[in-house]
Amino acid sequence: xxxxxxxxxxxxxxxxxxxxxxxxxxxxxxxxxxxxxxxxxxxxxxxxxxxxxxxxxxxxxxxxxxxxxxxxxxxxxxxxxxxxxxxxxxxxxxxxxxxxxxxxxxxxxxxxxxxxxxxxxxxxxxxxxxxxxxxxxxxxxxxxxxxxxxxxxxxxxxxxxxxxxxxxxxxxxxxxxxxxxxxxxxxxxxxxxxxxxxxxxxxxxxxxxxxxxxxxxxxxxxxxxxxxxxxxxxxxxxxxxxxxxxxxxxxxxxxxxxxxxxxxxxxxxxxxxxxxxxxxxxxxxxxxxxxxxxxxxx
Amino acid sequence: xxxxxxxxxxxxxxxxxxxxxxxxxxxxxxxxxxxxxxxxxxxxxxxxxxxxxxxxxxxxxxxxxxxxxxxxxxxxxxxxxxxxxxxxxxxxxxxxxxxxxxxxxxxxxxxxxxxxxxxxxxxxxxxxxxxxxxxxxxxxxxxxxxxxxxxxxxxxxxxxxxxxxxxxxxxxxxxxxxxxxxxxxxxxxxxxxxxxxxxxxxxxxxxxxxxxxxxxxxxxxxxxxxxxxxxxxxxxxxxxxxxxxxxxxxxxxxxxxxxxxxxxxxxxxxxxxxxxxxxxxxxxxxxxxxxxxxxxxxxxxxxxxxxxxxxxxxxxxxxxxxxxxxxxxxxxxxxxxxxxxxxxxxxxxxxxxx
Numbered sequence: 001x002x003x004x005x006x007x008x009x010x011x012x013x014x015x016x017x018x019x020x021x022x023x024x025x026x027x028x029x030x031x032x033x034x035x036x037x038x039x040x041x042x043x044x045x046x047x048x049x050x051x052x053x054x055x056x057x058x059x060x061x062x063x064x065x066x067x068x069x070x071x072x073x074x075x076x077x078x079x080x081x082x083x084x085x086x087x088x089x090x091x092x093x094x095x096x097x098x099x100x101x102x103x104x105x106x107x108x109x110x111x112x113x114x115x116x117x118x119x120x121x122x123x124x125x126x127x128x129x130x131x132x133x134x135x136x137x138x139x140x141x142x143x144x145x146x147x148x149x150x151x152x153x154x155x156x157x158x159x160x161x162x163x164x165x166x167x168x169x170x171x172x173x174x175x176x177x178x179x180x181x182x183x184x185x186x187x188x189x190x191x192x193x194x195x196x197x198x199x200x201x202x203x204x205x206x207x208x209x210x211x212x213x214x215x216x217x218x219x220x221x222x223x224x225x226x227x228x229x230x231x232x233x234x235x236x237x238x239x240x241x242x243x244x245x246x247x248x249x250x251x252x253x254x255x256x257x258x259x260x261x262x263x264x265x266x267x268x269x270x271x272x273x274x275x276x277x278x279x280x281x282x283x284x285x286x287x288x289x290x291x292x293x294x295x296x297x298x
Numbered sequence: 299x300x301x302x303x304x305x306x307x308x309x310x311x312x313x314x315x316x317x318x319x320x321x322x323x324x325x326x327x328x329x330x331x332x333x334x335x336x337x338x339x340x341x342x343x344x345x346x347x348x349x350x351x352x353x354x355x356x357x358x359x360x361x362x363x364x365x366x367x368x369x370x371x372x373x374x375x376x377x378x379x380x381x382x383x384x385x386x387x388x389x390x391x392x393x394x395x396x397x398x399x400x401x402x403x404x405x406x407x408x409x410x411x412x413x414x415x416x417x418x419x420x421x422x423x424x425x426x427x428x429x430x431x432x433x434x435x436x437x438x439x440x441x442x443x444x445x446x447x448x449x450x451x452x453x454x455x456x457x458x459x460x461x462x463x464x465x466x467x468x469x470x471x472x473x474x475x476x477x478x479x480x481x482x483x484x485x486x487x488x489x490x491x492x493x494x495x496x497x498x499x500x501x502x503x504x505x506x507x508x509x510x511x512x513x514x515x516x517x518x519x520x521x522x523x524x525x526x527x528x529x530x531x532x533x534x535x536x537x538x539x540x541x542x543x544x545x546x547x548x549x550x551x552x553x554x555x556x557x558x559x560x561x562x563x564x565x566x567x568x569x570x571x572x573x574x575x576x577x578x579x580x581x582x583x584x585x586x587x588x589x590x591x592x593x594x595x596x597x598x599x600x601x602x603x604x605x606x607x608x609x610x611x612x613x614x615x616x617x618x619x620x621x622x623x624x625x626x627x628x629x630x631x632x633x634x635x636x637x638x639x640x641x642x643x644x645x646x647x648x649x650x651x652x
Contacts, residue, residue, distance in 0.1 A: 099624035106619075110613035110614070110617070114613075276441065283422060286430065
C-alpha cells in the first residue's frame with residue numbers, strides 16, 4: 001500500500017509539472033484560437049535566458065530581465081505573425097507557430113549558447129520520508145517536487161484571479177468567447193494577444209525554471225511540449241482547470257503504467273502512454289474533460 | 299496570348315471530362331514528363347539523384363497521400379512518419395521472411411498492411427475532430443516509434459536496432475545505380491499521381507471534399523461519414539506506406555525507427571500546407587521546397603564566403619527556416635500551388651490586365 005501511494009504521489013507531482021507547460025497552451029488557445037506549438041521552445045528560451053542572466057546578476061534581477069524578454073517576444077510575435085494572419089484557418093496558424101518554434105530553437109542557443117546550464121533555485125534536493133508511523137517504511141517524497149507543485153498551484157490561483165477579477169481578465173474571456181463581438185464592444189484584439197502571449201511567456205519562464213533546475217537547461221527541454229500536449233487535449237483546449245486535472249491524470253496514469261505495466265510489455269512506454277490515455281478519454285468525451293461542448297449546425 | 303482554350307471545342311462527353319482539357323496543358327505535361335524521364339537521366343549527376351531527386355520524389359509521394367487525407371478530407375494527421383515506418387518495416391519483414399516474393403508484390407503488400415494500420419488509427423476520427431484529432435494521431439506516431447524500436451521481432455533481432463534492405467530486384471533486373479533507382483521511383487510516383495488524380499475526381503473524392511467542407515451537411519445529403527473518413531485514411535495510408543517502403547529500400551538502404559520520427563511527420567505536414575491544401579501539384583511543390591531549402595541554407599554561408607562555425611550555421615539555418623515558413627504562410631496561406639493557379643489565370647488574360 002505504501003509503495004502504491006508513493007507511486008501515485010510521484011505521479012501527481014510529475015503531473016503538476018506537465019500542467020505548468022499545458023497552462024501556456026491553454027492560455028493562448030483560449031484568447032486567440034491558436035494552438036501554440038512553440039510553447040516548448042518558449043520554455044527553453046526563458047530557461048536559457050534565466051540561467052545565463054543569473055550567472056552574472058542576482059536572481060530576482062535575472063528573473064525580471066528574462067520576463068521582460070518574454071514580453072518582448074510576445075510583442076514581436078503579435079506584430080510580425082499574428083497580426084498578419086488574422087482570419088486564417090486554425091491549421092495555418094498552427095503551422096505558423098511551428099515557424100516560431102524553429103526560429104526560437106535557433107535564436108535561443110545562438111544568443112545564450114548551447115551547453116547544459118544549471119539553475120540553482122536553492123531548493124532542497126534530498127528526498128524526505130514522511131508519515132513513518134502510518135506506513136511501514138514511510139513515504140518517500142521529493143521536497144523539490146513538492147515545492148514545484150506549490151508554485152504551480154500559486155500560479156494557477158493567481159491566473160484564476162487575474163482572469164476572473166480584473167478588467168483585462170474579463171476582456172480576455174470576452175475575446176475567447178467571440179473575437180468579433182469582443183472587437184465590436186471596443187476590446188483591442190491586438191493588445192489582448194500581446195497580453196496573453198506575455199502571460200504564457202511568463203508561465204513558460206516559471207516552467208522553465210522548475211524544469212531547468214530538475215533536468216538542467218538544455219535543448220531537450222523543448223520536448224516537454226510533446227509531453228504536455230496530451231494533457232491539453234485530455235483537459236480540453238479551452239479550460240484552465242482542465243490543464244490541471246489533465247496533468248494530474250496523465251502524471252498518475254503514466255507513473256502507474258510505468259511501474260506496473262512497464263515490466264510486462266517492455267520499458268520505454270512513457271513516450272506514448274500519455275497519448276493513448278488521452279485518446280481513450282477523447283473517445284468518451286471528444287472535446288476533452290472540461291472543453292466547451294460543440295454543437296454543429298448546418 | 300498562347301495560353302487560351304478558345305477554339306478548342308469538345309464534341310464528346312469524354313473530351314469534356316478529360317484530365318487536362320486544355321491542349322496547352324497537355325503539351326506542358328508531356329514536356330514535363332519528357333524532361334523527367336529522358337532529359338534528367340541523361341544530364342543529372344549522382345549527387346543530384348541521391349541528395350535531391352530521389353528524396354524529393356519519395357517525399358512528394360508521401361505528401362500526396364497526406365494531402366488526400368488533410369487537403370481533401372480535412373482530417374489533420376500528425377502520424378505520417380509512423381505510417382511510413384509501418385510501410386518500411388512491413389516491406390522489410392515480407393522480403394526477409396518470404397524470400398521468393400516479387401519485389402512489386404512486397405511493396406503492394408506493405409502498402410496494404412499500412413492501410414490496415416492507418417484505418418485502425420483513423421477510427422477515432424469518427425468521434426474526434428480538428429486539432430483534437432491532429433494531436434490524437436500523434437499517439438499513432440509515438441506508439442509505432444516504440445513498437446518498432448522495442449519489439450525485436452520486427453527488426454529480426456538486429457543488435458543495433460538498424461536493419462538493411464535487400465537489393466531491389468524487379469522484373470529480373472537489379473535497380474542499383476542512382477539513375478535506375480530514380481527511374482523506378484519516378485514511374486511509381488507518376489502512376490500514383492494518376493491514381494490520386496482520378497480518385498479525387500470520382501465520387502469518392504467528392505465525398506471526401508464534402509466531408510471536409512462541412513461534415514454535418516455532408517451527412518445530411520447522404521454521404522456516410524464513416525465511409526468517407528475511413529476510405530480517406532485507407533487510401534492515404536496506402537500511399538504513405540508505399541512511400542515509406544521506397545524511402546527505406548531505395549533511398550536509405552539501411553535504417554532505424556529514428557528515420558521516421560515525429561519530425562518526419564511534421565515536415566510532411568509542412569509540405570502539404572506550404573504546397574497547398576487540396577492540390578496534387580501542391581504536394582510536389584511543397585516537397586521540393588522542404589527538400590531543397592535546407593540544402594540551400596546549408597550551402598549559403600559557403601557561397602557567401604562567410605566563415606561561420608557549424609553550430610552558428612545550424613542555428614541560423616533553423617531561424618531562417620522558421621522565418622521562411624511564416625513568410626510563406628503570410629504571403630500565400632493557400633500554398634505555392636495557388637501561386638501557380640494565379641499565374642495561369644494571368645497567362646490566359648495576357649496581355650490584358652483584366
